Amino acid sequence: MSIDDRHKTPQSFVPRRLIQLYAGLVLYGASMGLQLRAGLGLEPWSVLNQGISVHTGLSMGTVTIASGALILLLWIPLRQRPGLGTVSNVVVLGLVMDATLALVPDLRALGIRIPLLVFAVLLNGTATGLYISARYGPGPRDGLMTGLHRRTGRPVRLVRTCIEVAVLAVGFLLGGSVGVGTVLYALAIGPLAQFFLRRFAIKGLPEQPSLVAARNSSPPERAILSE
Template sequence: MSMPSEGGPRRGLLARRLVQLYTGLTLYGVSMGLMVRADLGLEPWSVLNQGISRHTGLSIGTVTIVSGALILLLWIPLRQRPGLGTISNVVILGLVMDATMAWVPAPSSLGTRIPLLAFAVLLNGTATGLYISARFGAGPRDGLMTGLHQRTGRPVRLVRTCIEVTVLVAGFLLGGSIGAGTVLYAVAIGPLAQHFLRLFAIKGLPEQPSRVVARASASPERAILPE
């Protein structure tokens, strides 16, 4: 009697991880585009990318791709290793962001923009849970945070705060949009991401320390949350 092959379950697990990765990244790009369309303030990195976009004439999606690639170069001296999710993150977010903005017109009334912003932040949390739970590697910005933490020995919370404040200030000085959406994102994304990381956790993956936030537990719901 032949032993059952493990190839089928492994292929099924890989397929699910790939679906979660690319669904999550696509939805993340959509959420970023919707936040721009809501025009009530962006998250820090998008503030910077929008500011650069306004000075270069490049679309914000193109700037997102270029900045992601440049940040990835900083991984080299920090000795971080990119994964499939890292490379996919660099390419997909900007493309989907621009496509979303091309398809979704900018609403004129505040009564439409507020719900659009709330939906975008919720969608961003959902997307975060999907793509990080797939465990194909951190995004370039999270890897920068982790690398600086490991090289400097400073707490993750401090490193992340310093990076995002610096990015936010630079983006604001360049003309990026700061507003209620910036505050809502800062307050809501942690709890939302934690919830969806638990919801979309994939059973059957080997336990391993998070590569996104050092000293986090092996459980994926801790993957992007500072201790």
């Protein structure tokens, strides 16, 4: 930590934190839309949202917003408290995803779709590091995971795996897209998120529990990604 960082108050970091939060959420929503356009398989929650979209006729963005809001209701018995980042996550991701889908046409050439998939996953990891490092609260899905982790005492990885397998299975049964992109996302997002969390960490900001992927031995308050 530099001398300047040591003399900064938490309020001094607010402009940067807000920029990171909303830049991260915008890029995250864009990455979701690009992965859908790649047409090679989605991450678990998007598989579920796509399945719901198929049966309701609602846009993917609208379903993403609605599902995020419903998941927040599950926070109540878990005694989770939403932050600015949580509420912003619910709204921004869906709006940006729909905007991205409107701007990027359907693609057929595999030579374009494969690089687009790789770029979308990389962008998602970058976005994850940006918005989580801002420390304005987890997204509704991450909060559900950490809430269950704290209430049950089960390892975060086990809780996350159970949730995502269930979500993926339901989404697949509803007609969501599962493929190589689903596998690539599952394998890459953890290492990418951890790398970018360290890259975008705000030096001098008071330590708080980290949020994205934890070691099995981590206590509840150190819930998801060790920085």
